[in-house]
Amino acid sequence: MTDRHPVTVVGLGAMGREIARVLLEAGHPTTVWNRTRSRADDLVARGATRADTVGQAVAGSPLVLVCVLDYAATRELLEPVAAELAGRTVVQLTTGTPRQARELAAWAAEHGIAYVDSGMMATPPMVGRPGSAFLYSGDEAAFSRYRETLELLGTARWFGADAGLASLYDLALLSGMYTMFAGFLHGAAMVGTAGVSAAEFAADAGDWLRAMTGSLPHAARFVDTGDYTTDVQSVEFNKSALDVIVQASRDQGVAADLVAPIQELLARQLAEGHGKEAFDRIIESIRPRPA
Ligand SMILES: NC(=O)c1ccc[n+]([C@@H]2O[C@H](COP(=O)([O-])OP(=O)(O)OC[C@H]3O[C@@H](n4cnc5c(N)ncnc54)[C@H](OP(=O)(O)O)[C@@H]3O)[C@@H](O)[C@H]2O)c1
Incomplete structure (x- = not known):
């Protein structure tokens, strides 16, 4: 497989347009389709082939990348063209x-x-640039066949044959990102x-x-061993810190919606008798309990 096989991009939103641009610039004959036709104009002017229908789009390439709003839209687009898709590879980039x-x-x-399913750890300007990572899982043979092409979009990371794994990992990383930004916004309000x-x-x-992220491996050790023994940063100590943060926020007129759930998780661990154990034990209040 050369790195110049035809490729089809279905969905030219903020991400799809960047993806198609990167593939086109790398020399792939690129067929594009978008519900709102005019969104393809710029790419067509640069050499992409416009497909009038999804069926025509998928018939153009052995590799079809889908990047639309959600899975409902994906199914709406792909189900009617299942016969045309047979024997081809679909890479679902949609979250x-x-x-x-x-x-x-x-x-x-x-x-x-x-x-092949994917989680895109990138924003539109990052696509094809350092720092962009795309997570994949599903059909490993198809992933290996097109890996070189997929690497154009960002570092391609493989997670395994369970198609759900890329998404699971993607959403786990996004959870960390959202709570970090939310924490920043709470502090900014204070x-x-x-x-x-x-x-x-x-x-x-x-x-x-940045300094705090250095402690992630330390937190992970508690979680992975299930041994939360510590003589610093205990549940008790952190519960008292969260009490102060919640109170100070309210005193300043800032709602505690973002920080109060952490206080609540610590309170639960304390009530269950784990006050002397590490802060990281709050994971035990949220993850599934062993059957
Ligand atoms: N933007 C990011 O930073 C980012 C990062 C990672 C992952 N993602 C994920 O990537 C996917 C695309 O994001 P985006 O930023 O490109 O979104 P976007 O700019 O809002 O574009 C959405 C795309 O979906 C199409 N679409 C929506 N409903 C449709 C339907 N029923 N039938 C056909 N096409 C439909 C839109 O077509 P029209 O042009 O006709 O409206 C458009 O091409 C989403 O799942 C998003 O969560 C985005």
Whole structure:
């Protein structure tokens, strides 16, 4: 397989357009389709082939990348063209749940379509640039066949034959990202009550959060061993810190919606008698209990 085989991109939103552009610039004959036709104009001007229908689009290439809003839209587009897709590879870049990925993989298998699911750890300007990572799982032979092409979009990381794994990992990373940004916004609201701008706070928050990420392997050791024995950063100690943060927020007129759930998880661990154990034990309150 050369790196210049034809490729089709279905969905030219913010991400799909960048993906098609990167593939086109790398020399792949690129067929594009989008519900709103005009969104393909720029790519067509640069040499992409416009397909008038999804059926025409998928018939153009052995590799079909789908990047639309959600899985419902994906199914709406792909189900009517299952026969044309047989024998081809679909890489689903659209964000969805692991269950949706597994269901789509099962549908693809029934129709003789090779299916690879993906989680895109990138924003549109990052596509094809350093720092972009795309996570994949599903049909390993199809992934290996097109890996070189997929590497154009960002570092291609393989997670295994269970089509749901890329999405699971993607959503786990996004959970970390969302809670980090939410925490920053809570802090910005707090210092904002003293007239500090978010920009000023961002510099300090960035330094602090970067320093804190160094402790992730330490936290992971507690979780992986199930041994939360510690003589620092106990549940008790952190519960008292969260009590102060929640109270200070409210005193300043800032709602505690973002920090109060952490206080609540610590309170639960304390009530269950784990006050002397590590903060990281709050994971035991949220993860499934062994059957
Ligand atoms: N943007 C990001 O930073 C980012 C990062 C990682 C993952 N993602 C995921 O990537 C996917 C695409 O994101 P995006 O940022 O490109 O979104 P977007 O700019 O909002 O584009 C959405 C695309 O989906 C199409 N679409 C929506 N409903 C459709 C339907 N029923 N039938 C056919 N086409 C439909 C839209 O077509 P029209 O042009 O006709 O509206 C458009 O091409 C999403 O699942 C998103 O969660 C995005």
